[in-house]
Amino acid sequence: MNEPAAVTGEEPVSATGDTLTVEDLSVHYGGVCAVRSIGFTVAPGQAVGIIGANGAGKTSTLKALMGLVPRSGGRISFGGTDLTRVKARDVVRHGIGYVPEGRHVFPGLTVEKNLLLGAYARSWRGEQTRDGLAEVYALFPVLAEMRGRLAGALSGGQQQMLAVGRALMARPRLMLLDEPSMGLSPKLVEDILGVLQRLRADGLSLLLVEQNAKLTFEATSDCLVMENGEVAMTGTSAELRDDVRVRRIYLGL
Numbered sequence: 001m002n003e004p005a006a007v008t009g010e011e012p013v014s015a016t017g018d019t020l021t022v023e024d025l026s027v028h029y030g031g032v033c034a035v036r037s038i039g040f041t042v043a044p045g046q047a048v049g050i051i052g053a054n055g056a057g058k059t060s061t062l063k064a065l066m067g068l069v070p071r072s073g074g075r076i077s078f079g080g081t082d083l084t085r086v087k088a089r090d091v092v093r094h095g096i097g098y099v100p101e102g103r104h105v106f107p108g109l110t111v112e113k114n115l116l117l118g119a120y121a122r123s124w125r126g127e128q129t130r131d132g133l134a135e136v137y138a139l140f141p142v143l144a145e146m147r148g149r150l151a152g153a154l155s156g157g158q159q160q161m162l163a164v165g166r167a168l169m170a171r172p173r174l175m176l177l178d179e180p181s182m183g184l185s186p187k188l189v190e191d192i193l194g195v196l197q198r199l200r201a202d203g204l205s206l207l208l209v210e211q212n213a214k215l216t217f218e219a220t221s222d223c224l225v226m227e228n229g230e231v232a233m234t235g236t237s238a239e240l241r242d243d244v245r246v247r248r249i250y251l252g253l
């Protein structure tokens with residue numbers, strides 16, 4: 001249970017590419033251990049899922065990657081860069097996008113201003129920003145229609161798309177997504193699956209954290225199961241989907 005588990009279902013696209021490597025990562029809040037010595041890799045273009053119940057340590061894992069919570073141990077590298085030495089506000093410059101749990105769009109700003117904030121995170125202007133907006137609007141036509149509306153007026157599903165679009169504005173090569181399906185209707189969860197598949201088809205690496213195991217198995221090639229801060233199981237998404245224990249606990253079958 002304590003061994004760092006490598007997720008190796010697919011060959012890396014390029015040996016020198018942007019592989020995320022996490023080894024022996026731990027996170028403590030005071031005396032509480034939220035993440036205990038976990039390890040995994042995400043190869044270029046690979047989509048990896050982390051499933052687990054509420055409180056399993058999924059959000060703490062993503063926040064530790066982004067430098068948003070202190071790590072009490074471990075090594076994190078992305079494309080050869082030691083991320084433990086990078087300040088939280090600079091992680092995005094290294095090509096990592098983050099869609100936080102609960103979306104956190106700015107309700108009092110327009111849709112387009114929210115998107116532009118994603119570009120400012122990389123100090124881009126002019127042409128790059130216009131190209132970024134065009135790409136996001138092509139991926140989410142509804143955001144183009146609502147570009148002048150306040151983000152607070154969007155539905156939950158539209159706000160989730162806005163949060164993904166904002167992260168895309170910084171042109172990440174790896175996207176971390178924290179429970180994008182939370183609170184969405186089954187129809188909108190299907191839409192989110194479609195979005196994740198588009199991102200993958202565009203060559204992005206994904207690290208998807210979810211309580212929705214069904215969605216995760218469809219959207220990823222490999223998964224970890226987290227329980228009480230530890231990696232309890234790893235495997236290909238197809239293997240885990242058919243596992244008796246996973247079916248009982250995480251799929252309710």
Ligand SMILES: Nc1ncnc2c1ncn2[C@@H]1O[C@H](COP(=O)(O)OP(=O)(O)O)[C@@H](O)[C@H]1O
Binds near residue numbers: 052
């Ligand atoms: N800021 C915090 N302070 C203290 N404990 C926290 C904090 N954030 C999370 N925890 C605890 O850490 C554990 C893991 O939480 P979290 O990473 O949010 O799990 P998940 O995202 O899987 O629901 C839980 O026991 C939670 O109560």
Ligand SMILES: [Mg+2]
Binds near residue numbers: 058059101179
């Ligand atoms: Mg969480």
